[in-house]
Amino acid sequence: MDIGFTIWLFAISIGASALGGMLGMASGIFIVPILTVFGHLNIHVAIGASIVSVIACSCGGAAPFLRARLTNIRLAVVLEIATTLGALCGVLLAGIIPVSALFLLFAAILLLSARQMLARRGDPIDTSAPVRSGSWAAKLRLDSSYPDRALGRDVAYRVQRVPMGMALMYGAGLVSALLGIGSGVLKIPAMDTALRLPIKVSSATSNFMIGVTAAASAGAYFVHGDIVSAIAGPVALGSVVGAVLGARILMRVSNEKLRGLFVAILVLLAVQMLLQAFGINPFGASA
Amino acid sequence: MKRAISTPTSTPTSPLAPLERLLASLLHYGTWVASLIIAVGFVLTLIHTNSGVSHPETMLGMRIVTTGIVLFILLPVLRLMLMFGVFLRERDYRFSAIAALVLLIVAAGCVTGAYLAPSMAG
Numbered sequence: 001m002d003i004g005f006t007i008w009l010f011a012i013s014i015g016a017s018a019l020g021g022m023l024g025m026a027s028g029i030f031i032v033p034i035l036t037v038f039g040h041l042n043i044h045v046a047i048g049a050s051i052v053s054v055i056a057c058s059c060g061g062a063a064p065f066l067r068a069r070l071t072n073i074r075l076a077v078v079l080e081i082a083t084t085l086g087a088l089c090g091v092l093l094a095g096i097i098p099v100s101a102l103f104l105l106f107a108a109i110l111l112l113s114a115r116q117m118l119a120r121r122g123d124p125i126d127t128s129a130p131v132r133s134g135s136w137a138a139k140l141r142l143d144s145s146y147p148d149r150a151l152g153r154d155v156a157y158r159v160q161r162v163p164m165g166m167a168l169m170y171g172a173g174l175v176s177a178l179l180g181i182g183s184g185v186l187k188i189p190a191m192d193t194a195l196r197l198p199i200k201v202s203s204a205t206s207n208f209m210i211g212v213t214a215a216a217s218a219g220a221y222f223v224h225g226d227i228v229s230a231i232a233g234p235v236a237l238g239s240v241v242g243a244v245l246g247a248r249i250l251m252r253v254s255n256e257k258l259r260g261l262f263v264a265i266l267v268l269l270a271v272q273m274l275l276q277a278f279g280i281n282p283f284g285a286s287a
Numbered sequence: 288m289k290r291a292i293s294t295p296t297s298t299p300t301s302p303l304a305p306l307e308r309l310l311a312s313l314l315h316y317g318t319w320v321a322s323l324i325i326a327v328g329f330v331l332t333l334i335h336t337n338s339g340v341s342h343p344e345t346m347l348g349m350r351i352v353t354t355g356i357v358l359f360i361l362l363p364v365l366r367l368m369l370m371f372g373v374f375l376r377e378r379d380y381r382f383s384a385i386a387a388l389v390l391l392i393v394a395a396g397c398v399t400g401a402y403l404a405p406s407m408a409g
Contacts, residue, residue, distance in 0.1 A: 003333060052356055056318065059362045063315040066307045073306065077370060077385050084392040091396055095403045140381070211314075211363035216393045218360045220400030233325045233352040236359060240322045 006234050009039070013238025014245065017057060019265070021246025022258055027239050028054045028181035029113060032106065033269040037276060038283055041231065043099055047180030048226035051218045053239035054182045058211035060240050065204035068147070072197070072205045075142045075159055079205075080212050082166040086173025087216035094178055103277035106179055110270035113185045114263045136162035146201050157198050165194040169209075177217035182210040306373045313369060314362065321358040328352035364393060 016030035028050040035046035065071045094102075137143055137159040145156040159165075168190030176183040184206060191202035221227050275282065332348030367390045374383035 006329070006333075052359055055359050055363060056321070059314045059359070059366075060318040063311040066311040066314075069304075069307065071307070073310070073370070074382065077367075077382065077389060080389045081385065081392070084389055084396070088392060088396050088399065091399055091403070212367060212389065212393065215360055215363035216396040219364075219393060219397035220403070222357070222360060223397050223400030224403050227356060229328075229349050229353040229356060232356050233329060236356065237322055237325050237329070240318060 005039075006230070009035075009231060009234040010238040012038075013053060013235045014242040017053070017239040017242025018246035019242075019262070021057070021061075021243045027057060027242065028179075029110065029185075030265070030269065031235060031239075032180055033110070033273055035231075035235075036103075037269075037272045037281065040281075040283075043102055044094070044221075044226050045228050045231055047094075047178075048218075048221045048228065049232040049235040050180035051177075051214050051221060052227060052232045052236045054176075054180065054214045055211050055218060056236045056240050057243050058182065058207055058214065060243050062208050062211070065207060068204075070146050070200050070204035071208045072142070072144050072159075072201055073208070074140065074144070075195075076205050076208045078136075078140060078142065078162070079166060079169045080209055082169040083173035083176070083209055083213040084216040086170040086175075087177040087213050088220075089170075090174040090177025091217050091220040093174070097178070100277045100279070102179065103273050105175075107270045107273040107277065109175065109179065109181070109183075109185055110266050110273060114266035114270070116185060116188065117259055117263050117266065135160075144201075146198065148200075155198065157201065158196075160196045161194045165190050168194055173213050173216075176210070176213050177220075180217075182214065184210070306370070309369060309373065310366060313366060317358070317362045317365065321355045321362065323355075324358060325352050325355035328355060364390065367393070 012034050013027065013031060016034065017027035020027040020030060031050040031053060032043070032046045035041045035049065036043050039046070041049075062071070140162075142159040142162070143157065144159075145154040147153070148155045168186065172183045172186035172190060175181070175186055187206045187209075188202070191197050191206060192199075195202070197205070218227065272282075328348050328351030330348075331351060335348060367386055371383050371386040371390065374380075374386055
């Protein structure tokens with residue numbers, strides 16, 4: 001084991017996770033590009049390490065959301081049917097898809113994230129749509145409420161268009177397994193557009209689901225031997241430390257400055273991944 | 288240090304459901320235990336790594352790191368099992384079946400890993 005490389009892995013994971021945590025993103029979206037472009041690691045090894053850190057961040061961040069009663073546990077487990085099925089398909093595809101296509105897909109996801117970061121998210125307006133007795137949400141009793149501190153009372157909300165939400169979640173699970181990311185990028189539209197959840201509820205529920213989704217693919221990658229302890233260990237540890245730090249810094253830095261920095265980094269990494277897809281690495285030996 | 292301006296002194300809302308509290312504790316402590324195991328493994332590896340290549344102690348340290356990683360992967364699985372158990376005790380058979388189905392899919396993922404073409408990591 002190279003001590004210098006281990007410390008580098010630990011340090012960049014702290015940075016990536018702190019940065020991601022500040023804007024409610026999983027660190028995976030930074031870790032895979034950094035490990036492949038700057039660390040010259042095989043993309044499958046990078047994905048294996050990243051998926052473990054995604055689980056670590058999800059589990060580490062879940063408790064405060066649960067205690068604040070923001071997580072919709074019932075909805076989460078229903079949607080997890082779709083995300084884990086997607087992950088299963090992602091694992092199967094990962095062995096077939098050529099490496100250059102993985103880099104291309106990653107670049108696309110990075111750009112999509114950048115665009116999403118620029119667009120403002122708002123709470124869906126009609127959270128109190130009429131009850132449809134035949135709907136999934138009614139049958140499975142998915143509708144719930146969350147305590148709003150600003151209002152000082154519980155706010156009730158309805159879960160809408162569950163089948164469409166499930167379809168989008170399947171895609172999110174697939175991309176998560178394929179690229180080793182939490183794929184919040186794809187979960188956010190599912191939560192906002194299809195299910196029409198309040199933002200606080202969707203952030204908490206999405207974070208809660210990411211762990212199980214990632215476990216489905218991480219289990220496969222571990223059994224397959226893609227999760228290298230010397231790489232995945234420091235990355236997971238650094239991500240947990242970074243997530244704790246990120247939550248602390250979040251309260252002191254202006255959100256607008258952070259958003260700008262974030263978009264710049266995402267675009268930069270997207271360009272690197274695109275170059276990598278065509279076999280060009282400006283930072284030395286190609287992975 | 289700046290103090291929080293608005294301290295929520297009381298929560299007028301309904302008390303926390305036991306399932307939420309259980310899940311929060313499992314994930315919170317699970318994360319710290321897994322992180323600690325990985326850290327211990329690395330300290331052991333670092334101590335013994337100077338003396339030579341593939342020392343038995345170095346291998347032991349790495350094996351401890353692997354244990355921590357496995358615990359991280361198992362944490363969401365344990366979370367599903369806990370949900371399955373609680374739903375079952377509440378006689379919510381539909382949701383215990385859903386939790387069981389998710390567990391089954393995760394298990395299928397692990398089995399799939401064993402049968403994938405062994406080309407990827409090298």
